[in-house]
Amino acid sequence: MDITPVPEGPFRFRLERCDPMRVPGVVFASPDLLPGTVGDKALEQVVNVATLPGIVRASYAMPDVHWGYGFPIGGVAATDVDAAGVVSPGGVGFDISCGVRLLAADIDRVPLASRLPGLMDMLGDIVPRGMGGGGLWTLSGRAQMEKLLVGGAGYAVEHGHGVPRDLERCEDRGALAGADPSLVGQRAVERGLRQVGSLGSGNHFLEVQAVDQVYDAETAAAFGLHPGQVCVMIHCGSRGLGHQVCSDHVRIMDQSLRAFGITVPDRQLACAPVVSVPGRAYLAAMAAAANYGRANRQLLTEAARRAFAVAAGAGLDLVYDVSHNMAKIETHEVDGVPRRLCVHRKGATLALPPGHPDLPGELARFGHPVLVPGTMGTASYVMVGASGNDAFASSAHGAGRVWSRHQALRRVRGEQLRDDLESRGVLVRPSSWRGLAEEAPGAYKDVDAVVRATEGAGLARPVARLVPLGVVKG
DNA sequence: ATGTCC
DSSP states (O other): OOOOEEEEEEEEEEEEOOOSSSSSSEEEEETSOOOSSSOOOOHHHHHHHSSSTTTOOOOEEEEEOOOOOSSSSEEEEEEGGGGGEEOOOTTOOOSOOOOOEEEEEEEEEHHHGGGHHHHHHHHHHHHHOOOSSSOOOOOSSSHHHHHHHHHHHHHHHHTTTSHHHHHBBBBGGGOOOOGGGGGGGGGHHHHHTTBBBOSSSOOEEEEEEEEEEEHHHHHHHHHTTTTTTTEEEEEOOOOHHHHHHHHHHHHHHHHHHHTTTTTSSSSOOOOOOTHHHHHHHHHHHHHHHHHHHHHHHHHHEEEHHHHHHHHSSEEEEEEEESSSSEEEEEEEEEEEEEEEEEEEEEEEEEEEOOOTTTSSSTTHHHHHHOEEEEOOSOOEEEEEEOOOOOTTTTEOOOOOOOSSHHHHHHOOHHHHHHHHHTTTTTTTEOOHHHHHHOGGGGGGGHHHHHHHHHHTTTTTEEEEEEEEEEEOOO
């Protein structure tokens, strides 16, 4: 397919609509970040998404966009619920409610320095990670799981895993509404019973970081951040449970495409009308899996707090928790008319502007926190939602891969990477050498450039830059 | 991402 991105503004390119696209594509990027039209399927996926029934305004790609299952990672697509708009599991991804949580420590990097190795050892000992394996909290059975799938982070807090204040700093207060656990299959439940409080693998991590730079002191202070401060960033998702929910519902929707008369250019875009039986079933199961992901991050928070208390004599306050793999029913103006939309954000973060009514009270003046994990060798960012975002209040979620995992393994040895990172002052507690090598900083786009493009495109503004001190790798 | 294939 010939796809030529046309510049149409700073950090903004247009993919012109042509049949069977229903809307154009819009890619937010600098020329350097723009995926090539040769050998990169991400832009083709942006075009494919633009064909979905009910899609409005445009098929969007964030500056960290890269190839994914059906939809690109870093893709945003909104469909009109009341005009036969569809929901697609591929628009959320296999790791439902994968997301990021940032904690702020009441200690700075200088006083922590001498105790950092011991702290990393303890975190390495107590944070469950890697493929399979157990978590910090084993549930008793389906009945308890159903309560967790409805209550999310709040259910974990009710059981002593955290404090009520944590929930004020979680997207949706820690639980997405509309979860129906009866629509989560038995296999998904069984996979999830022993994985609450575990990182998983791939790009998931728990990092000890320090605030390196502050760009907006007032917003940083409102988020509880100051220069030199130690933080903990947790990136993980809904493990085997979310994966199973996605698999189960992709199969159902693949089989129901014909019944709804929907044709898609790629079977990985399997979908159904939001208001249909399979559409509603997916959204209710997805919400349940999303809440599992939130509870998972809540349990890992408790592990980090225990380690910080014992090994550093320090406490951890929740800055914010965001999910970047989700579909949500939201109201946005389209052509001047408020519409109920199903907003798919796959590798994209909610970025509500200042003053938005859905923001928790103490953050309403500032905007929705946007957490942008980078790589273990570079930096991560805290941003905040900006006014004038036309991508349904969405922003970038990370650096974005440029090397496939296979390419990374050809170029990088895990042991060598560990030595490189530790010689630069980043302590590493990996779960496997292979997994570490796949996540080499060189495998990712330049996160500083992604943040510049995100700001330049008007999606979000930078608040603070965080640098890694130690990483517990999934 | 994922008991890296039911």
